[in-house]
Structure formats: structure tokens, C-alpha cells
Amino acid sequence: MLPAWSNEYSVHNETIDAEHRKLFELAHRVEVAANKAANRSELKDILAEFFNYMRVHFAHEEEYMKSIGYPELSNHKEIHKEFTRNVASLVKNSHSINDLKESLLIIARDWLIGHIMQEDKRIEEWNAVQIANNTKAVLDKQTNPSCSLDQKPLSCKLEDKPAVYVYQCHCKIHKVSESTHNKINKIDANVVCKECKYPLQFLRQE
Numbered sequence: 277m278l279p280a281w282s283n284e285y286s287v288h289n290e291t292i293d294a295e296h297r298k299l300f301e302l303a304h305r306v307e308v309a310a311n312k313a314a315n316r317s318e319l320k321d322i323l324a325e326f327f328n329y330m331r332v333h334f335a336h337e338e339e340y341m342k343s344i345g346y347p348e349l350s351n352h353k354e355i356h357k358e359f360t361r362n363v364a365s366l367v368k369n370s371h372s373i374n375d376l377k378e379s380l381l382i383i384a385r386d387w388l389i390g391h392i393m394q395e396d397k398r399i400e401e402w403n404a405v406q407i408a409n410n411t412k413a414v415l416d417k418q419t420n421p422s423c424s425l426d427q428k429p430l431s432c433k434l435e436d437k438p439a440v441y442v443y444q445c446h447c448k449i450h451k452v453s454e455s456t457h458n459k460i461n462k463i464d465a466n467v468v469c470k471e472c473k474y475p476l477q478f479l480r481q482e
Contacts, residue, residue, distance in 0.1 A: 278307050278385055285392055287400040292340055295333040296392055302326045303384035310377040319376050326380075327363060330388065334360070337396070344403050355395060359387060443476040445469035450476060 281300040286293050302325065309322050334356040341349045363383055370376040441457035443450040447469060452460070457478075460467050466475035 278303055278389060279393075280304075285397065287340075287396055287403070289340055292333075292337055292396075295329075295336060296396070298329060299326075299333060299388060299392065302329060303389055306380045306384040310381050314373070314377075316373050316376065319373065319380065323367060323376075323380060326384070330363075331360065341399060344399075344406070346399055346402060348398070348402075352395065352399075355391070359391065362387070440482040442479045442482060444479055445472050445474040445476055447472040447474070449479075451482075 278300075281297045285296060287296075302322075305322055306326060309319060338349065338353055338356070341352060346352070366379045366382065367376070370379045439454045439457075441452050441454065443452065443460075445468070448471075450469070460476070460478075468475050
């Protein structure tokens, strides 16, 4: 008895999941046909629908794997090619109705459903890890903002902190804003301290 489709086999992609459900339905039709009195023409019609839909699905699945950057894409494509070759060979070597029924069951039960439950689930498991890692990275970045020479987010404290310029005279240290510092630099004469009357000497920027 073939298993029924359940969310356990979901890869959380609407298109791929819909096609997997359809393939499960076709696999069950194959099973019903194989267990009843069916003529060769009926079996071939079911096989043709099954085989054609399977090839369309494989193409869509490969596009999906490419879109998420699945690292085993090449290997998975080879599995699809081998699967297709094996189906063609198995049907070609089925010389009687009983042989064809047995071939259909092998294709549906052992190959296709097994492929969905094992190989395709690996895609979902890998993608789930990537999503979790990316989410964690975003949260970490939001929690611990940092500045770099190339990228300075608005939330960065270093970016928001106003510049302070330090001067000294005889009597004390003076800390002035950037605008005051710019004004001092534009004046030709020395700027002196109001208390000790000594010229201000620039020390550093904080």
C-alpha cells in the first residue's frame, strides 16, 4: 500500500508541493490499475500521463533548487536523469501485462515515492538550515550594529556621535564643537582664552 501525501513530505514551496501531491495521486492510480484486471492500453495511458508529469516536475524542481542555491543540484539532476532512463528501460523490457503492472508498481512505489520522501526532503532540510542561519544573522546585526569604512548604518553610534576638538591654554583644556573648530581655523589672528589671554593650541580630535 502506497503512503498518502502528508505535510511531512512538504518542501515548503507551493509549486513543488502541488506537483508532489499530483504525483502521489498518479502513483495511487498506478497501484489501483496494477491490482485489477486492466488491459495493456489502459496501463500505457496511465504510464504516459505519469511519465510526462514526472518529467515536467523534475524540470520545475531543478529550477527551484537553482533559485535557492542548493549545493547538490548537479547530483540531484543526475538522479533525475538516471530515474528517467530506468523508467524507459523498465517499460521497454515489460513483455506482458503482468510485467508492465509490476514495472509500474516499482516506478511508483520504490522509485518515485522513495525519491520524494528521501532525496527531495534533503532539499527542504538544507533550505531550512539556510533560512534559520540567515534569520539569525539579520537579528544579530540588528542587535549589535557596527560601523565599517565601507558601510555605516544610521543606527551606528560612532556615526551619530558629534566630533569634539580639544584645545589648551595656560589655565585649562577647552573642548569645542566642529563648527567652532572650523571658525577658529578661518580666523587669521590667534584665538585667545578669555581668562588667561593665552592663545589656544589645538591638541586633538575626540
